[in-house]
Amino acid sequence: MAFRHLLQASLFWLLSYSPAWAAPDRIPVRVGVFENPPIVSAASDAPPEGIAIDVIRWVAEREGWQVTYVPDSFDNLLARLDKGDIDLLAIIAYSDERAKRFQFTQQSLIGNWGMVFRHAEADIHSLPDLKGKRVALMRSGTHSQALIELLRQFDAPFTPVYVDNFPQVMEAIAERRADAGAVNRVFAALHPHQPDLVVTSIVFNPVFVHYAAPKGASPALLAALDRHLEALKADPQSAYYESLRHWLEATSANGVPRWLPWTAAGAGSLLVLALAIAGFLRHQVQRQTGELQRRADQLQSEIEQRIQAQAHLNQLAYFDELTGLPNREGFRIALNQTLTGLQGTNERLALLFLDVDRLKNINDGLGHGAGDLLLKQIAIRLQSVLRAHDQLSRFGGDEFVVIVSEIGDAADAELVATRLLQSLAMPIHIGSTQVYSSASIGIALYPDDATSMESLLKHADTAMYQAKEMGGNRFLFYHAQQTARVVERLTLDTRLRQALERDELLLHYQPIVALGSGNIVGVEALLRWDDPDRGLVMPGAFIPAAEDTGLIVQLGEWVLEAGCIQLRAWQEQGKASGMTLAVNVSTRQFEGARLVKAVQQALSRAGLAPECLELEITENVMLIMNDEVRSSLETLRGMGVRLSLDDFGTGYSSLSYLKELPFHSLKIDRSFVSKLPERGDIQIVTTILALARGLELQTIAEGIETQEQYDFLRDHGCEFGQGYLMSRPQPAGALAPMLGRPLLAGNA
Secondary structure (H helix, E strand, C coil): CHHHHHHHHHHHHHHHCCCCCCCCCCEEEEEEECCECCCEECCCCCCCECHHHHHHHHHHHHHCEEEEEEECCHHHHHHHHHHCCCCEEEEEECCHHHHCCEEECCCCCEEEEEEEEEECCCCCCCHHHHCCCEEEEECCCHHHHHHHHHHHHCCCCCEEEEECCHHHHHHHHHCCCCCEEEEEHHHHHCCCCCCCEEEEEEEEEEEEEEEEEECCCCCHHHHHHHHHHHHHHHCCCCHHHHHHHHHHHCCCCCCCCCCHHHHHHHHHHHHHHHHHCHHHHHHHHHHHHHHHHHHHHHHHHHHHHHHHHHHHHHHHHHECCCCCCECHHHHHHHHHHHHHHHCCCCCEEEEEEEEECCHHHHHHHHCHHHHHHHHHHHHHHHHHCCCCCCEEEEEECCEEEEEEEEECCHHHHHHHHHHHHHHCCCCEEECCEEECCCEEEEEEEECCCCCCHHHHHHHHHHHHHHHHHCCCCEEEECCHHHHHHHHHHHHHHHHHHHHHHCCCEEEEEEEEEECCCCCEEEEEEEEEEEECCCEEECHHHCHHHHHHHCCHHHHHHHHHHHHHHHHHHHHHCCCCCCCEEEEEECHHHHHHHHHHHHHHHHHHHHCCCHHHEEEEEEHHHHHHCCHHHHHHHHHHHHHCCEEEEEEECCCCCCHHHHHHCCCCEEEECHHHHCCCCCHHHHHHHHHHHHHHHHCCCEEEEECCCCHHHHHHHHHCCCCEEECCCCCCCEEHHHHHHHCCCCCCCCCC
16 A cells, blocks of 8 residues: 555656656646546645546647646635636636636536535535534635525525535534535535435535636637537547546446455455464454455445446436436437437438427516426426437426437428427416416428538527527427528617617607597607618517517616606696606516616606606516515505506406506507407407406507597596507607697597
8 A cells, every 4th residue: 555655656746747858849737736536636645636637638648738737725726826826727617706817618527516415413404404504615616605695595694614625525524513514516426425424405506617727828728628628528439438437437447446456465365374373363363354354345335336426427417407308418419429320321310409488487477496397397298299219308498409310301300399399288287376388499400401410409499599589389490591580680689789879769659548538648658769771660670689688678768768858848848737658668677676776767867756657567577476576566656656557468467466466557458459349359348447447447448540449448438548540659749739639529
């Protein structure tokens, strides 16, 4: 054993010491390493080793690097990287904060989750259970910071016990200096059965570890690592996967720990010696024999634990924990192997990229737990309609991919896509709630559309995006024109942001009329875009893009302020006494209580009374209803702002919400008004009017285009209306002369 340590120390000296005469033409690279096995290990008596070290050595041989390893604590290495004392840090978890300090490789080395261990006597099963406990944490670790933030959100203060590395975390728990501790999943997978230590069900903060360089350093080192890592990951037989198998098995090639033959040989010698002097030391022989048996049993147990650890780690690395399906990495390996097998043949393949429609609404309305249950049920349904040789994977979030092999033509892929959509047609039960789900599917064919894995995936994703733009719950095959549409959409996003900066936006106003008198009682502000190239652009051409990108929040705030200023100007001219301004509000404006602040600011800058502003909110607000949204609505009403439920009858209204929330009025959607006085729509409209009266809400009908519609609504108790019969939306200058006089004479 002493000889082995001496040999390891000598190798470490040879690998670390790089005199100028050894390789004058090689590039010197200083690599910081710390103790975080099996990704990197930097024991004081042995050269660095692990997955990250294998990759660096492989790249160094091909790039002509002379590598010098700098072992230190993780905290000290971060400081050295800041100062430029080292050229690379072997592994570091990516975060936005760290990206401001360092450069990261684009390619990650391996994915990791945070996990929590406890000692056997600690009653810790969930995050709130850590309240008041002592928790061992690695200094400056990403998972440590994430756990601190999580426990702050759960209002669970605890006592941190800081150590330098993950092995010391486990020691602190075992020695009862801590009740629990946080490590990463790779380390945890190799230590699943330590005596008196128990892994909890607490899993958090998925991160990916990378190589990093100083902020101002040349990007050449990271670029070389990225180039080689991408190639290594694309080949399942590469040195990268060989390193993963080697270190995650943590055994020699024959499945036995490398030190086992030495131990066995030593034990045999002792046994022979004991037998030779059996007459003199018989009791010692018996004791040694028992000890050897105990050690042999222990070694066998360790081997079995290593095998279990490897299987556990493979499950974490290549399979999705929520659904049990192959994850993104598992999918890439499967598709790469399938495409390799198809080369040189006439066989075809279809790749289906599936995105669940409106999952965000479920998460916002029912909680992320409900969203997870929905995804599990969706995975089961999708798998149930696939053929045995089709491969379903969860690509991430609300995205799934299906490899459909053994197809004759596009019709076979179409049949599979149809079955997938039909499997989601029936409602899914999440507890006592019924949820209806659908999906958008994009299809790319091999070799018709592409022959490489990345191109196939990109084309299928593009087709899925187009299917979602068309309303979802459908599939589309990829066509080259779709790529052009994606580029056009990206261009639209850029031009729309520039339009906001260049003051190309303007408002048109449509009068809201009291149906009994014909007098204008308010105006609705409607956004227009005066594009220098295309002229006046209507909202239907750009609002969906603004919703997707989040720009709708800035646009909505601009409309609020510009509309309030215009109404105040009319009031000062004596043309708008008692009038209100109606402004449409997106559900995205409720995020972070931003809507309340925007309204307060717009009213203050314009000098407008809150009672003069009416916010029109679509029924989709019911899907994101939570305490924050409810509080925003109640605050707005408390300020005196009027609230109107827009497009009533077309969305997701809950009568219980309608009764409880502080709305002043309902707006009857134009789809019901346009067909009046047909019998079916008469029943719908009269029911809405009766419901509004029962809830003491005013009603506004939109889309009135004929005198017959106007008369029907007025005679059945609808108080207000707007539409082309009275006036189309007008610029402020054109509308001003109409203010203060009835729009329809003789209606009083």
